[in-house]
Amino acid sequence: MRDYVQIAIDYATDAIKDKKRKKYCKLIRQAAKRFLDDLKRADKKNCPFFFDEWHANDACDFIEKLPHVEGKWDCPTIIMHPSHIFFVVQLFGFRKKEPLFIDNWGEDNKFYPRRYSAALFAVARKNAKSTLSAAIAIYCLCCEPEDGAQVISAATTFPQASIIFNTAKRMVEKTADLKDAFGLECWAKAISRFETGATFKPIHAKASTQDGLNPSQVFIDEIHAHKTADLLNVLQSAMGARANPLFVYTTTEGYVNAGPWQEIRKFARDLLKGVFKNEADHFLAVFYCLDDDDDEFDETVWIKANPLMDVNPYLLISIKKEAVEAKQMPSKMAEFRIKRLNKPASAENGWIDLGKWDTCGGEVDLEKLKNYPCYGALDLSSTSDLTSFRLTWEIDGEIYTAGWGWCPTDAIAYRTERGTVPYAGWVEKGYIKQTEGNVIDYGIVERDIVELFEQFNIVSVAYDPWNATDLVNRLVAQELPMIQFIQGTKSYHPAMQATERYYMSGRLHHDNNPVLRWCASNIVARKDENLNMAPDKRRSADKIDWMITLIMSIGLIVANSEDNEDEDIEAAFKDVLII
Numbered sequence: 001m002r003d004y005v006q007i008a009i010d011y012a013t014d015a016i017k018d019k020k021r022k023k024y025c026k027l028i029r030q031a032a033k034r035f036l037d038d039l040k041r042a043d044k045k046n047c048p049f050f051f052d053e054w055h056a057n058d059a060c061d062f063i064e065k066l067p068h069v070e071g072k073w074d075c076p077t078i079i080m081h082p083s084h085i086f087f088v089v090q091l092f093g094f095r096k097k098e099p100l101f102i103d104n105w106g107e108d109n110k111f112y113p114r115r116y117s118a119a120l121f122a123v124a125r126k127n128a129k130s131t132l133s134a135a136i137a138i139y140c141l142c143c144e145p146e147d148g149a150q151v152i153s154a155a156t157t158f159p160q161a162s163i164i165f166n167t168a169k170r171m172v173e174k175t176a177d178l179k180d181a182f183g184l185e186c187w188a189k190a191i192s193r194f195e196t197g198a199t200f201k202p203i204h205a206k207a208s209t210q211d212g213l214n215p216s217q218v219f220i221d222e223i224h225a226h227k228t229a230d231l232l233n234v235l236q237s238a239m240g241a242r243a244n245p246l247f248v249y250t251t252t253e254g255y256v257n258a259g260p261w262q263e264i265r266k267f268a269r270d271l272l273k274g275v276f277k278n279e280a281d282h283f284l285a286v287f288y289c290l291d292d293d294d295d296e297f298d299e300t301v302w303i304k305a306n307p308l309m310d311v312n313p314y315l316l317i318s319i320k321k322e323a324v325e326a327k328q329m330p331s332k333m334a335e336f337r338i339k340r341l342n343k344p345a346s347a348e349n350g351w352i353d354l355g356k357w358d359t360c361g362g363e364v365d366l367e368k369l370k371n372y373p374c375y376g377a378l379d380l381s382s383t384s385d386l387t388s389f390r391l392t393w394e395i396d397g398e399i400y401t402a403g404w405g406w407c408p409t410d411a412i413a414y415r416t417e418r419g420t421v422p423y424a425g426w427v428e429k430g431y432i433k434q435t436e437g438n439v440i441d442y443g444i445v446e447r448d449i450v451e452l453f454e455q456f457n458i459v460s461v462a463y464d465p466w467n468a469t470d471l472v473n474r475l476v477a478q479e480l481p482m483i484q485f486i487q488g489t490k491s492y493h494p495a496m497q498a499t500e501r502y503y504m505s506g507r508l509h510h511d512n513n514p515v516l517r518w519c520a521s522n523i524v525a526r527k528d529e530n531l532n533m534a535p536d537k538r539r540s541a542d543k544i545d546w547m548i549t550l551i552m553s554i555g556l557i558v559a560n561s562e563d564n565e566d567e568d569i570e571a572a573f574k575d576v577l578i579i
Contacts, residue, residue, distance in 0.1 A: 002061075004057050004060035004061070004088075007085045008090070011086045012035045015031075022300070025289055027272050030274075031286050047097075048115075050094075051094055052095050052112070053093065055093055059091070060089065064077060064079060065178075066171045070131075081128070083307035086286065087121055087286045091114065094114070100243050115281060118248075119284040120250075121250050123252065123305065124305040124306045126308075126312075126315055127306055130163050130250070134171060136219075137153065137164065141182075142181075142182040146216050146244060147197055148197045149193075150201070151218075152200075152217070154205070155205065155222060155225070158202065161204050164221055168200060172191055173186055183195045205228075217245070218248070223250075224259075225261075228260070229260040252339060254344070256344055269287070271283055272287070289341065289342040292355055296336075296337065302341070305341050323340070351524060360510055364400050372457060373458075374393045374459065375392055375458070376390060376458050376461035376462070376549075377461060377549035377551075377552035379545045386405055387405065387445055388548070390403040391452070392554055392557060394561070397507060399502045400509045403515075403546055403549065406440055406448075408435050408441070410438035411423070412424055426514065433448070446474055460556060461475075461481065462485040464487060464548070464552075489530075492551065495552060498555070502554065513546075519544045523535055524539045535547070535548060
């Protein structure tokens with residue numbers, strides 16, 4: 001048996017030594033540091049967990065006795081890559097100090113549960129994440145002492161959920177010794193273990209049909225594709241009776257949607273950054289991707305998202321081919337970024353580069369901004385959905401922005417029931433204000449906007465005239481400076497150009513508001529015969545209201561800038577304002 005623990009330690013040590021991030025991305029270097037720090041922490045008396053080399057080595061040794069089920073290999077059984085060993089050693093090596101008492105387990109009937117009850121393994125495609133998940137699932141089915149265990153592979157569709165299951169099933173079918181040793185039986189849609197009453201099954205995302213489940217280990221494949229958290233919520237609540245639960249998320253990035261992956265990704269990144277200190281000891285995160293400052297077409301950095309590239313020459317050849325197409329065809333770029341670099345992309349043909357957008361996130365201190373002049377924008381959209389108001393400041397060439405939103409109760413309930421967008425969560429966290437009824441209460445919107453005028457030094461507010469006449473008339477009657485923003489390429493083009501310049505150069509500062517990010521991921525630009533831009537609401541993936549107000553408010557800044565370097569843009573913009 002190989003010394004898997006030492007392999008994992010060497011891997012982590014190499015990652016930390018790679019200070020220039022030539023082979024290991026920032027997130028893996030952070031994961032490596034966390035692992036080595038936790039090994040030291042585990043030796044302390046007050047630590048709630050310890051590290052057990054036997055469990056770590058046993059899981060790895062078990063996996064390497066399983067057969068390959070796809071392709072041709074020099075060795076008939078799996079030989080794990082160090083990146084996989086790094087994950088498995090941590091997942092099974094760290095154990096809680098409080099034991100469970102299991103009859104006939106060891107000499108004293110004491111079984112120490114895993115420290116980690118949730119784990120994320122994110123990596124570009126064709127890096128054997130499904131094989132790894134299948135192998136871990138079989139190990140849990142066979143080697144973790146829990147009567148009636150329910151091991152589950154879950155995904156948005158049954159075929160997707162079956163990928164991990166079918167891989168595991170073929171491994172079991174090809175290994176007679178494994179079937180005999182643990183009494184395994186393979187069925188069309190299940191693997192059963194009669195001795196303990198345990199099963200392994202695939203399920204899909206129709207959460208309402210899964211209420212009878214009592215899962216012990218859950219493997220969620222391609223979590224980025226889940227548009228709602230319904231299945232996760234059902235499985236997590238159903239797992240409440242298990243003493244040694246495990247959720248394993250394996251995924252490659254995808255197009256941005258409002259599903260649970262956005263929150264899981266942010267949680268994992270914050271965890272690796274050290275935001276939670278020791279408060280998230282239950283969660284393991286191993287995340288392979290390119291760094292934000294990497295040249296996406298530099299093949300020397302692709303290994304950061306594709307750790308198996310150093311042992312699989314065919315992987316490099318495939319990525320090279322796709323890179324050539326992505327470089328020449330913008331339509332291929334998003335797919336290349338997602339599948340090969342493991343970086344998120346906005347909606348297909350999306351206008352916003354989310355990688356650049358996310359680097360602009362950070363605190364926006366409204367208290368400090370109160371004395372500076374700012375420009376606003378109002379988009380009432382539909383009476384039965386989001387209404388957006390945004391303020392934007394330009395200070396020494398830097399843009400700062402903050403937004404407010406309103407939505408009627410019925411729309412929030414409808415969106416929540418459909419599960420398309422987490423409106424209810426956004427209301428709970430204060431990003432959106434809820435108004436009673438099935439339409440927006442414009443009286444509340446009016447009152448809130450007047451209060452914002454009292455708090456901030458607002459020069460003027462642009463508005464989309466659609467559906468806005470009554471509210472705008474009431475605001476104008478209170479002598480608030482409202483400016484009609486004509487909807488078309490002539491007005492939007494200079495505003496969108498300026499928005500691009502600010503966020504692409506890192507001079508736009510937003511507060512990581514998830515509603516604004518969602519709208520940014522949805523927006524698609526249309527162009528006229530002169531290549532002038534405007535937002536294309538028809539082709540955009542979903543709501544874009546919050547981005548519309550950002551663009552309009554930046555447009556006002558452009559139109560009112562005294563030292564604007566592009567006089568043609570300024571003149572064109574002023575021509576289409578109705579003041």
